[in-house]
Amino acid sequence: MPKTRILVLLLLPLLLVGCTQISNNDGSLVVGEVYTLASGKTINSDLAVIGSSITIEEGATINGDVSLIGSTATIAGTVNGNTFAFGGSSTLTANALINGDFNQIFHQLTVDPQATITGAINTYTNPGAFKPAWSGLSYLFPYFSNAERIVTTRLILTAVFCFLACLIAFLLPQPTHKLMGTIQAQPAVSWGIGLLILFAVPLVGLVFLITICLSPLALILLVIYLLATLLGWIALAALLGEKVNQWLYLHIPFILQVLIGSLLVSLLVSLITLIPCLGLFITNTVGCYGVGGVVISRFGKILDEGNKKRKKTDIKPPAPPVG
Numbered sequence: 001m002p003k004t005r006i007l008v009l010l011l012l013p014l015l016l017v018g019c020t021q022i023s024n025n026d027g028s029l030v031v032g033e034v035y036t037l038a039s040g041k042t043i044n045s046d047l048a049v050i051g052s053s054i055t056i057e058e059g060a061t062i063n064g065d066v067s068l069i070g071s072t073a074t075i076a077g078t079v080n081g082n083t084f085a086f087g088g089s090s091t092l093t094a095n096a097l098i099n100g101d102f103n104q105i106f107h108q109l110t111v112d113p114q115a116t117i118t119g120a121i122n123t124y125t126n127p128g129a130f131k132p133a134w135s136g137l138s139y140l141f142p143y144f145s146n147a148e149r150i151v152t153t154r155l156i157l158t159a160v161f162c163f164l165a166c167l168i169a170f171l172l173p174q175p176t177h178k179l180m181g182t183i184q185a186q187p188a189v190s191w192g193i194g195l196l197i198l199f200a201v202p203l204v205g206l207v208f209l210i211t212i213c214l215s216p217l218a219l220i221l222l223v224i225y226l227l228a229t230l231l232g233w234i235a236l237a238a239l240l241g242e243k244v245n246q247w248l249y250l251h252i253p254f255i256l257q258v259l260i261g262s263l264l265v266s267l268l269v270s271l272i273t274l275i276p277c278l279g280l281f282i283t284n285t286v287g288c289y290g291v292g293g294v295v296i297s298r299f300g301k302i303l304d305e306g307n308k309k310r311k312k313t314d315i316k317p318p319a320p321p322v323g
Helices: 003-020 131-140 147-171 173-185 187-210 212-247 254-272 278-296
Strands: 029-031 034-037 047-050 053-056 066-075 083-092 102-105 108-111 121-123
Touching (some): 066 147, 108 121, 147 173, 147 254, 187 212, 187 278, 212 254
Parallel strands (some): 029 047, 034 053, 047 066, 083 102, 102 121
């Protein structure tokens, strides 16, 4: 395996961690956070908002296009450009001024009658088609108060996880198979070690944080843990895809097995995590299998089958009967 591929995979968790909550000084990129463009502030560039909640206050100005992906936006200021929205919802207050078109796909737009849009509102699908269903869910389960954003966010996370799973399985097929084999051979040991790590990492990380000279180690520990968690879930998804391939006699390539398993795992996790508190507990419990398998296999470096890896010649034959 070329060293460049391994280097890319090692740096990938760092990029993911860095992108979970980031906003440039000029506000050109907002990912996974609550962002407010205060009154009197100006952004002289395009603005991209991904999986976030953004507020553009009255008196704030954006001189460029605005792209909203799976986000919630409240616009009371001025946007001198076109607005593109995919998923999520937006609200234009009475003081909002959009000097351009507002283009939306699977998006819920609420416009105050006094808001000004110099261009056209282009809707490429009916954003309110499922609104009665969402309202019913919100009434029965208050947790679904913003169901559009929940569904959109889960779809984006599913696409990202499937892409990463297929990428790692393609670049590192042998480590992936070794990791899968380790989890299959030692499920109990993998789960126990994973559970121990689940409790140990926060405690050790806290000790590192309060110790000034060791504080950088806390970030390194977090990155390693995130990498182990990602690889563990990918291995579990690959195992599920392999089982589906066997059950249905599909005879499909390994990458397609990983893709099917990733889709199923993402769907199950998305449904389970909708259960308040209990859902997070269940997913973390299941994830311990993957994390423990990653540690036992040394991140897929070896195939650890426990007692099964002993050769038959190592087993002593029974003693002959006396007499």
